[in-house]
Amino acid sequence: MPSGAPSPDAAAPLLSVSGLSKHFPGVRALTDVSFDLKRGEVHCLIGENGAGKSTFVKLIAGAQKPDAGTIAVRGKSVVLNGPRDAKALGLAFIFQELSVVDGLTVAENIVLGDEPGRGGHFDRDVAETTARRLLAGIGFDGLDPATRVGRLSTAEKQAVMIAKALCANADVIVMDEPTSPLEEQEVRRLFAVIATLKAAGKGIIYVSHKMREIEEIADRVTVFKDGRKVATLERAEAEPRELIRLMVGRDLGDVFPSKSRQPGPIVLSVEKLSGARIHDISLSVRSGEIVGIAGLVGAGRTELMRSIFGADTVSSGRVLIDGKPVTPNSVRRAIGSGLGLVPEERRAQGIVGVLSVFDNLLLPWTEFPASRRETGAPRAVAQRTAQTMDVRTPSLDQRISLLSGGNQQKVVVGKWLAMKTRVLLLDEPTRGVDIGAKREIYRIIDELARQGLAILLVSSELPEVIGLADRIIVLNQGHLVGELPGTATEPEVMELSMLHEPAA
Amino acid sequence: AEGPVALAAKSFSTELCAPKDPAAVADIPKAVSGFTGYEQAPGDWLALPDASPLKGKRVALSVMGLGQPFFLAIKKQWEMLAEKYGFELKVYDGRFDAGTVQKLVDDIIADAPDAVAFAPLDSGAAVPQVQRMLDAGLKVVTYNVQPAQVVAPRVFANDFAGSQLVGCNTARYFIEKFGDKKAIIGVVDLPSLPQVQDRKNGFLYGFKSLVPTATVAQSVDGGGVIDKANPAAADLLQGHPEINVIFGINNDSSLGTIAAMKAANLYSPEWGVVSSVDGSEPVMAELGSDESPLKAESGYPPYDFSVATFNLLGATLDGKSTKDTQVVVGYPPIKPTAEGIEAWLSRQYPR
Amino acid sequence: MNRNPAIHWIISDRQRLQTVVTLLVLLLMIAAFSFLNPRFLTLTNFQNVARNTAPLIISASAMTVVMIARGLDLSVGSVLAASSVVAATLAVQGVPLPLAFLAAILLGCLIGFANGAIIVKMRVSPIIVTLGALNIARGLAYLITPSAILVGLPRNWGSIGTSSIGPFPMPILLAVLVVAIYAFVTRRTKFGKHIYAVGGNEEAARLSGVNVERTLITLYVLSGAMAALAGLVLSTRVGSGDPNIGVGFELEVIAAVIIGGTSLSGGEGRILGTVIGAVIVGVLSNGLNLSGVEPFWQYVAQGVVLIAAVVVDKRVNEGVLRMGARA
Amino acid sequence: MNRNPAIHWIISDRQRLQTVVTLLVLLLMIAAFSFLNPRFLTLTNFQNVARNTAPLIISASAMTVVMIARGLDLSVGSVLAASSVVAATLAVQGVPLPLAFLAAILLGCLIGFANGAIIVKMRVSPIIVTLGALNIARGLAYLITPSAILVGLPRNWGSIGTSSIGPFPMPILLAVLVVAIYAFVTRRTKFGKHIYAVGGNEEAARLSGVNVERTLITLYVLSGAMAALAGLVLSTRVGSGDPNIGVGFELEVIAAVIIGGTSLSGGEGRILGTVIGAVIVGVLSNGLNLSGVEPFWQYVAQGVVLIAAVVVDKRVNEGVLRMGARA
């Protein structure tokens, strides 16, 4: 049963929006947008970073107030004074930024705001049963509903958010980049769930940067550009090349650069590295080489990167750069030796939200005389980096937290560009980045490799690993289980990833 | 011409002054705390006995706050007594905080000493505090601030009368030095302590007895500690440049005032007159200096308090006192001559 | 290591482990003080400490949830005083005791409500607002009566503070009741979950439909009410209504809460931890007094023990977790 | 609206706007007090307030960066006292004044270092550690001299506190110097950026190579040093070395910092805002005294003005931002 009010007109769209606008100081985030969602359809929303997709989502969630425009649910015009109003109308959301509460358990997060129990009493058993059922439905049966969410991996947190949205049993489910932290298999399960929802007559708004996903599930696609809607296409017309052209304003051509690089001598060697979740890992990366690391969620990829970088404690083994050992367990020594890390979770680890784009770009810098950092050379370098990375911001002095997610990510990658970095460790470098920017980042990664950097790349998007890497190393449960050439196919990589999965 | 110290010594008297114009002092409240009705001389209570019933006993001594010279002197005195008469002494610091005092009362009860010399913080709150100790079977004597009701033997000084004497001497000096110049008074006060209200009122009563036309410009809250008294006094001087008499309710208050005067370039006997009560060492230096405007002081006597309390506690242990027994120690004005100061310090603040 | 089910139960939850370790620290302190003065470990001293710590426990329980929700209430000490003098003034004027007490609690609620409403509606810092309230409530207390009131208090004034049920002093029973209610609310009710959500991630809570504003205001109202209740317990025990009490109480309360494992950054905390923290704070000054430590050294000892308690706490906790992870 | 370049400059930066609005609140207060007592707005009273506020400004500047880095230092009031008695004791014993002052500052550094090291290395709450230090430093002060030292201080003891250069009292010049250094460091140096980064996102700062531990320890050391300097300014002004001074000073300092726009949650704040906050705190009690408000009412007035200041601040700020957005 739909939880919202009975529909006055069954034929009316589940949701229709017109003339929606939203301005922030210095930014027109959304201008005069119209949009509608039918029963039983998946309506995809795409656009470059900063195009206004998340702003749109927040407006129909009641999390922000529009400057102008109307929203109608099931044909009835509504005013949303807060998220609770949207919820009451049968709208459910998965927001782009993980909005979980670390201190609560999985079950408590899932039912938050709509807890089971009589009166004020919280019925934990019912909550946990519900959570278990919903998690099983999206393939996360292994997740204990009584675990505190703070202990979960990013992917597991996302699963909690998805379960939470499903828990509301809403008519309209809005998903803002739900798959960015997810693994291929988990994406498949989510899609199966979406199909069921569709069949039950629910409407889904699906925001993503991943063309393959759009192709697969979209019934219609709406494209935003610079805060305006540029087109809504039927499934048949929604062909990737056309979508990209509408988004970016021109043809992009090949997304991945060619792999015609000439690797030089070995720069990074990792010898028998072990830590809390990685075991006896040895590998090396040459100058001018991109080495991809594949594996399932929890394979230990992030831990490996952080251990090399000195951010996670290493119990044995060592890391060498140009043959010289790097002092273990010290990030600063690692940076001093020429390492740079783009961490996995942008908001928690990558950016300092309260600081400006400029300050974030120059945070690792040590070389300029302190007093001149605001002017002169540093400014110029920051400017150049921002340009290279194509960071969209009203000014370098804008708070980075006010940028769209993708633009924030460009800054996080960009901050290593001006350093004397010899080895770049990229953990999910394009998570949440739009296709145009992704291509930009690929080009930059390639460019950096060509300039002689050694690059280690972790990505949950297999095409990305395959498209960029010269060699692919596969991890499984903290062990290195094999290596494949850059020409490997997705099934080959998948097979190796799952091969040694122990039974217990 | 005579210097300010000589002038102050000349006008000094140990006598109270009768109101010239009773109407001028009619509105001043009389004592709100303590027992000014009793006029019992300390007599034998101040003599050191050959032996004390406290010998071999466990004794608890509480003080309002150890950060003041007065209570430090009390502690020191008691430590000498403990040494001399052979009893075990435990000192409890009330830190000038009502909550701390409440708790130390309970801790004393838990520790169950043979005798307690208790210094209340607030007259009202002290009544049930003492009662609690008595109910627990402890022998208790109070000193300094007095419980608002008669509950246990006590030692006190008459805050109203003692300050009244300072008021008289301040006025005598003022008249001697400034003739019939109009007197305008400021008070660096501590309004939350009733005992202190007696001091303030006593001072005003004494001063206005001789200078009926004097007016009070303002009382500021100086907190009774030097770092709060200092800015308050600075504000007082700033807001009322016409003020020429300042009374500080204790030495911290007058010393904070002196510092404020120095900062505002008003530190000079030509400015007017400052006075206070307590008689601790640093204020004695001001009293005896021709540069300082502080020219009248009544002494609050730590030695006398200690010995009287000690003797009364002994008597109480021996069952020789009743709850009505009370000892009033003197509150003498200190003669601002070298000898006068020396006489006071050597007895009350022996080194 | 993990074989023993009791130990497993303890280390399986970080918060629970922390509480147990804090309890060990307390036991250590008790052992040390008992060694220094045999009178320390007696029933009467236990009752003494418990009675003295009851107001702290009551107010700290309320503060715990305020802090879990990422708030702070500095006004508790002054509310304590205001409550004390309001109840006493009314009682002296012949108002029946229950009504006088009720009025005091209502005053606490009112101050708490004002705090909460201003903090939430104007979105200003709780520190400034409750610091303002600290001044205002203290001023009101002094304006009502500049010195303690005791003359004319009814005979049964001590009904809360000094009576007992069996061997259990009333203040302790009241504290236990308050703790039980707060522990139940935080762990077993929807409202409890909302408190953690608001403190852990206010935005997420709001987006989930939690009424963040109402939650916060309620917590401040309760903090005011509990501070007022603490004021009644204290002033009926000491037998007067006193405007001077409770100066610096807020720091004691906050110390108890933090020793108990709740942090300023919200989202985490346990009522039980706070109770232990409060007892640590209470035992500390009592133990030092009974051990006859020189007054000025008591300051030093108090500081050292405070720091040592949290450091030991942290170390043991981490040690156990590491061992647990290895086992 | 936005046409005017000055106005544009102000509203283009949220922090700057906030500072300007806080300044307006201060001006409003000054206007009100001037109206109540004409002697309020005079050069001598300006010097008076400035002299009294100098220690607050000095210590609050240091506290601002501690709080920007998400720390807290409750020990400042006691460090003030310890510094005061150390300098006075040495001076009385004939140690040359500069050396005595240096020793006091070093003591402040030492306490700050201990605070910082324990907080950072043991990862325990700054509240508890610095509350412990508050007790320890106060105890030390009392142990050095149980009551104020006044006799035997050298003639030039007042050199910092009471002297002037031209019409500018020395304490004010010192405060200005401290403020200038802090403002420069926070805004123009790498270290300054690191402070904001540590407070804004410690993990991101660490991963960017910022030496988080050293940054934090340095800030605590400086906070200790500045509290000690404030102690010297205060005690040379009042002409004594006094172990009793500075009780409750920490709350005044924190109030000044928060009124100035720095929050407990770190990452944001401005030294200039703090200066205005400190002056607001300083002017408040001076103005109330000069207006002749009754002492008990002063508590109330202080609380009300404190809250009103932040509320007005917030409202105006948001109003301007809204207007700016619309224009």
Ligand SMILES: Nc1ncnc2c1ncn2[C@@H]1O[C@H](COP(=O)(O)OP(=O)(O)OP(=O)(O)O)[C@@H](O)[C@H]1O
């Ligand atoms: N609170 C805010 N204040 C100021 N600007 C904002 C705010 N929120 C969003 N913006 C700006 O509004 C624009 C639209 O942002 P939005 O997050 O909607 O983009 P998006 O399409 O979701 O991008 P992405 O694909 O990167 O998630 C961006 O320029 C962003 O910087």
Ligand SMILES: Nc1ncnc2c1ncn2[C@@H]1O[C@H](COP(=O)(O)OP(=O)(O)OP(=O)(O)O)[C@@H](O)[C@H]1O
């Ligand atoms: N702080 C933590 N506490 C408990 N488990 C953790 C923690 N961090 C990571 N894990 C778990 O350890 C395993 C390895 O984590 P790691 O992040 O290194 O893997 P990964 O291959 O990078 O996977 P992911 O795609 O989730 O980042 C995962 O199962 C993860 O859930």
Ligand SMILES: O[C@@H]1[C@@H](O)[C@@H](O)CO[C@H]1O
């Ligand atoms: O504060 C005062 C002291 O200065 C001393 O006079 C004794 O009584 C206290 O109340």
Ligand SMILES: [Mg+2]
């Ligand atoms: Mg987005």
Ligand SMILES: [Mg+2]
């Ligand atoms: Mg990972």
